Amino acid sequence: MQTMKLNSGNDLPVVGFGLWQVKNEQECKEAVRLALETGYRHFDTAQIYGNEAYLGEALKVAGTPREELFITTKIWNENQPSARLSASFDQSLKNLQTDYVDLLLLHFPVTGTRQQAWHELEKIAKAGRAKAIGVSNYTVRHLEELLADCEIKPAVNQVELHVYLQQPELVEFCKQHDIVIEAYSPLAHGYGLDNPVLAELGQKYGKSPAQIMLRWCIDLGTVPLPKSVHEDRIKSNIDLFDFQLTDEDMASLAKLDKNHRTCWDPTEVA
Numbered sequence: 001m002q003t004m005k006l007n008s009g010n011d012l013p014v015v016g017f018g019l020w021q022v023k024n025e026q027e028c029k030e031a032v033r034l035a036l037e038t039g040y041r042h043f044d045t046a047q048i049y050g051n052e053a054y055l056g057e058a059l060k061v062a063g064t065p066r067e068e069l070f071i072t073t074k075i076w077n078e079n080q081p082s083a084r085l086s087a088s089f090d091q092s093l094k095n096l097q098t099d100y101v102d103l104l105l106l107h108f109p110v111t112g113t114r115q116q117a118w119h120e121l122e123k124i125a126k127a128g129r130a131k132a133i134g135v136s137n138y139t140v141r142h143l144e145e146l147l148a149d150c151e152i153k154p155a156v157n158q159v160e161l162h163v164y165l166q167q168p169e170l171v172e173f174c175k176q177h178d179i180v181i182e183a184y185s186p187l188a189h190g191y192g193l194d195n196p197v198l199a200e201l202g203q204k205y206g207k208s209p210a211q212i213m214l215r216w217c218i219d220l221g222t223v224p225l226p227k228s229v230h231e232d233r234i235k236s237n238i239d240l241f242d243f244q245l246t247d248e249d250m251a252s253l254a255k256l257d258k259n260h261r262t263c264w265d266p267t268e269v270a
């Protein structure tokens, strides 16, 4: 699996395995087992997903060496206040059966608590309990506020990003500040997979529309986090490294942007 160097110095595999809405214990453990078998090493969970413990157990059973794995979790909004954040992270590590995560994110730019919460993440990073720290659902405005008052810069901003929500300003801002964008809902949660532009490019490369959407994220320099609990999709969602979109392909895909959000919208968050 190809990796990208984060500003924290560690390497991020360029495709991650999403775990949102994988709540059933058996389903989660089986999906993680299949993902590992297929070659995924990067797993994206969160306190609010309710499956950190299932992921931790599945990884332990598989026995993949810890240093080969890249594990991300996210501090849930109500755990942002300083009095709760550290204890909630202790519980996450316990759930995940590890003594560090590779990436720890603030899940959302919560008004009033996010800056203090960032300083708590800095302490966790300095203690070596998170190799990298970052944010999620931050707009340019939220990032500017953070960059003006931080000791450690965020390594990652995880946001909704796909061909129907391309966020060019945010992508450019992050690039300029050496912040990697992780693309969540890279398949737009299943929306628009029947678009003829995707079908045409799929035909050109012998790939599915979903694979074209995921490759678009990679060729944009971002890291897609597709989620599936089905073996055929788990396999095809990582089978992206035997082709590359041309500038012309990227230009036709640029036209699909329609600011279509499938998840939450942080643009109005003060």
Ligand SMILES: NC(=O)c1ccc[n+]([C@@H]2O[C@H](COP(=O)([O-])OP(=O)(O)OC[C@H]3O[C@@H](n4cnc5c(N)ncnc54)[C@H](OP(=O)(O)O)[C@@H]3O)[C@@H](O)[C@H]2O)c1
Binding pocket: 017, 018, 019, 020, 021, 044, 045, 107, 136, 137, 158, 159, 183, 184, 185, 186, 187, 188, 189, 190, 193, 210, 211, 225, 226, 227, 228, 229, 230, 233, 234, 236, 237, 263
């Ligand atoms: N930070 C945040 O606030 C945030 C928010 C949302 C998501 N995320 C992260 O991003 C990950 C992915 O986002 P997501 O789960 O919203 O959406 P997604 O990956 O864009 O789409 C997942 C949906 O598409 C289906 N699917 C998967 N592969 C497919 C394929 N090859 N062809 C057709 N359909 C396919 C899945 O169904 P099956 O499972 O039935 O195959 C599921 O219904 C999450 O799991 C989570 O880790 C983060």
